[in-house]
Amino acid sequence: MWRNTENGYGLIAILFHWLVAAAVVALFALGLWMVDLTYYDDWYLRAPHIHKGVGVLLFLVLAVRLAWRLIDPPPPPEPGLSRLERGASTLVQGLLYLLLFATALSGYLISTADGRPVDVFGIFTLPATLSGLPNQADTAGDLHLAMAIAVIVLAALHALAALKHHFIDRDRTLRRMLGR
Amino acid sequence: MKLSDLRALTLTASLVLPGLALAAPERYVIDTEGAHAFVQFRIKHLGYSWLYGRFNDFGGTFTYDEDDPSSSQIKVDIKTASLDSNHAERDKHLRGSDFLAVDKHPTATFRSTSYKETGFNKAVMQGELTLKGVTRPITIEVQKIGSGPDPWGGYRRGFEGRTEFALKDFGIDYNLGPASREVEMILSVEGIRQ
Numbered sequence: 001m002w003r004n005t006e007n008g009y010g011l012i013a014i015l016f017h018w019l020v021a022a023a024v025v026a027l028f029a030l031g032l033w034m035v036d037l038t039y040y041d042d043w044y045l046r047a048p049h050i051h052k053g054v055g056v057l058l059f060l061v062l063a064v065r066l067a068w069r070l071i072d073p074p075p076p077p078e079p080g081l082s083r084l085e086r087g088a089s090t091l092v093q094g095l096l097y098l099l100l101f102a103t104a105l106s107g108y109l110i111s112t113a114d115g116r117p118v119d120v121f122g123i124f125t126l127p128a129t130l131s132g133l134p135n136q137a138d139t140a141g142d143l144h145l146a147m148a149i150a151v152i153v154l155a156a157l158h159a160l161a162a163l164k165h166h167f168i169d170r171d172r173t174l175r176r177m178l179g180r
Numbered sequence: 181m182k183l184s185d186l187r188a189l190t191l192t193a194s195l196v197l198p199g200l201a202l203a204a205p206e207r208y209v210i211d212t213e214g215a216h217a218f219v220q221f222r223i224k225h226l227g228y229s230w231l232y233g234r235f236n237d238f239g240g241t242f243t244y245d246e247d248d249p250s251s252s253q254i255k256v257d258i259k260t261a262s263l264d265s266n267h268a269e270r271d272k273h274l275r276g277s278d279f280l281a282v283d284k285h286p287t288a289t290f291r292s293t294s295y296k297e298t299g300f301n302k303a304v305m306q307g308e309l310t311l312k313g314v315t316r317p318i319t320i321e322v323q324k325i326g327s328g329p330d331p332w333g334g335y336r337r338g339f340e341g342r343t344e345f346a347l348k349d350f351g352i353d354y355n356l357g358p359a360s361r362e363v364e365m366i367l368s369v370e371g372i373r374q
Binding site for chain 1 (some may be wrong): 261266267268269271273275354355356357
């Protein structure tokens with residue numbers, strides 16, 4: 001139930017997957033929305049504060065998720081997948097992990113470019129480490145946006161592939177991640 | 181020409197020329213290398229306090245003629261991306277398209293058009309400021325701070341200028357609130373005579 005089996009994902013892996021998926025989509029929307037807020041908007045200070053706090057927590061969740069993946073390896077792919085399908089899905093999922101970590105890191109480098117820490121909902125503050133690099137905030141900002149867009153594009157591919165397995169191939173790929 | 185005439189001419193020239201050299205306008209390079217010059221701004225935050233910032237990368241030259249101060253001139257080029265208000269996220273916003281659009285407009289320039297001394301150590305300078313691609317005349321209230329030899333064999337002269345203008349005049353219309361439409365510039369300049 002909690003752990004993965006030969007036939008499907010366990011509850012922990014499923015919760016991790018959908019928690020990260022929801023957080024990533026929410027952060028992307030929030031991020032795009034907040035940068036165009038006007039100065040007198042109620043959300044001008046709050047939205048970036050939430051974006052950063054959730055971003056830091058997401059980074060931690062991803063790290064724990066990856067560690068859990070080592071302890072509890074995912075089930076093998078559904079039978080009947082071609083080598084291309086298996087290769088492509090592994091590549092997309094690997095890239096998603098990589099880009100999610102890199103996106104979080106680049107966001108952290110914007111906020112800490114002048115040595116200021118990042119406050120995470122008043123629970124703790126994440127101190128700056130790398131700061132004062134030439135043009136740090138701008139470069140990290142450009143990378144943050146570009147990688148966030150790449151994450152969403154890959155996630156969309158990942159979701160489309162899951163839907164294709166569900167509706168066209170009619171295999172259990174998507175249902176496994178829904179706990180069925 | 182006889183040798184003695186030539187000698188006389190040289191003698192005359194050597195007597196007259198130093199006088200001429202003294203009367204010529206002195207040329208100064210703004211001492212950005214030693215950071216004895218500052219391009220600063222301040223703008224009200226919500227109308228409750230002053231926010232200060234500066235441009236760290238700029239350079240320029242000026243001339244000054246003690247015998248004819250009105251012939252004095254200055255030109256300054258400012259790298260807009262060097263904006264520094266001691267907050268990386270704010271500076272990023274200010275460099276972006278809401279404010280200075282430094283990618284499109286990397287340099288701001290000031291060229292004086294007139295300089296008039298109006299009282300003891302006081303002067304008014306007119307000039308053209310180009311900011312975010314918009315060129316407009318501005319007036320700078322100038323205070324002469326001092327001049328003289330420095331301890332290392334050079335000669336220096338310094339001024340402080342103040343001016344203010346509406347951000348909207350230079351195409352910056354991001355709404356910072358009714359108290360924050362105007363920005364003040366405080367320009368502290370020390371030149372080393374060349």
